[in-house]
Amino acid sequence: MKSINFFKIFVLSLFFVCGAVCWASGSIVGGQGVGPIRLGQNQGQVVGLLGKPDRVQSSPNDPNAKMLFFNSKGLAVFMGSNGGVIGISVLNGSWKTAENIGIGSSGEAVYKTYGQGLQRGQGNVNYASRGLAFSIRNNRVISIYVFKREDDRPLLGDRLIIPGRRVGDISIGMANSKVVNEWGQADSATPLGSGNSLYRYREEAVGLIVSSNGVIQGMVMETGDFITKEGIKVGSSKEEVLRVFGPCNVSNGSLLYEKKGIGFRLTQGRVSQITVLAPGR
Numbered sequence: 001m002k003s004i005n006f007f008k009i010f011v012l013s014l015f016f017v018c019g020a021v022c023w024a025s026g027s028i029v030g031g032q033g034v035g036p037i038r039l040g041q042n043q044g045q046v047v048g049l050l051g052k053p054d055r056v057q058s059s060p061n062d063p064n065a066k067m068l069f070f071n072s073k074g075l076a077v078f079m080g081s082n083g084g085v086i087g088i089s090v091l092n093g094s095w096k097t098a099e100n101i102g103i104g105s106s107g108e109a110v111y112k113t114y115g116q117g118l119q120r121g122q123g124n125v126n127y128a129s130r131g132l133a134f135s136i137r138n139n140r141v142i143s144i145y146v147f148k149r150e151d152d153r154p155l156l157g158d159r160l161i162i163p164g165r166r167v168g169d170i171s172i173g174m175a176n177s178k179v180v181n182e183w184g185q186a187d188s189a190t191p192l193g194s195g196n197s198l199y200r201y202r203e204e205a206v207g208l209i210v211s212s213n214g215v216i217q218g219m220v221m222e223t224g225d226f227i228t229k230e231g232i233k234v235g236s237s238k239e240e241v242l243r244v245f246g247p248c249n250v251s252n253g254s255l256l257y258e259k260k261g262i263g264f265r266l267t268q269g270r271v272s273q274i275t276v277l278a279p280g281r
Helices: 006-017 019-025 043-050 107-114 176-183 238-245
Strands: 027-029 055-058 066-070 075-079 085-090 124-127 132-137 140-146 160-162 188-193 196-201 206-210 216-221 249-251 254-257 262-267 270-277
Touching: 027 140, 043 066, 043 075, 107 124, 107 132, 107 140, 160 270, 176 206, 238 254, 238 262, 238 270
Parallel strands: none
Antiparallel strands: 055 066, 066 075, 075 085, 085 140, 124 132, 132 140, 188 196, 196 206, 206 216, 216 270, 249 254, 254 262, 262 270
16 A cells, blocks of 8 residues: 655645535535545545435445435435545536536526537537536436546446447457456356356446457447436336337346347346447358
């Protein structure tokens, strides 16, 4: 463990002393945080700054991940399986970006300020290089999400799911060594038969199906970070999937689109896992 020098201790102490000032500024900083809450903080730090959460919602895919809701602050804090904050949702309140965009701002103001961004289904726009995403309904911002910038999260790319081909910058046919170079060794490996293994990366909530010669054969997502161009992601309803992709084979509660190269596992009527494979014939 690296030692903390006196300068770092001094800076950290200033951060906590200025808590009231940070609250007053109400700042949303893409890729960093909202007010005093910063990406990477642990739950104890979050509770120390915001108080006891009004509600805790566990992730259906990872028992170690959860969302902490602080209604009076207008925030929901996503705690990852590694114990640190990986995302912050602004749901109401006076929080603003440096460009004065907040809840209730117009959609035109968002696009004029940040550009068109990546469209993630109707009314959802993502600015990966800024670490900001907006949900817009009836031309008004209803929520803002802060996450790590694209540069801080290699291989996520545009975060698009292209059935039968790729997920962000990870594609079928890619050498698994490229992922290892960026993400390190997987947290676990499970043999699947036929020489393939499933390598899971817990923090990214991504699994890779890799052949015995080290080539990626498919990707498994258990996170809403990735989304199809039509707006389908982990958390979407069964009805939404069927409306976008049409009728399909159903097996053990999963919707399988073999010719398109994509499958959706359902838990209580919602997508809990998405698998991308080479299209079947």
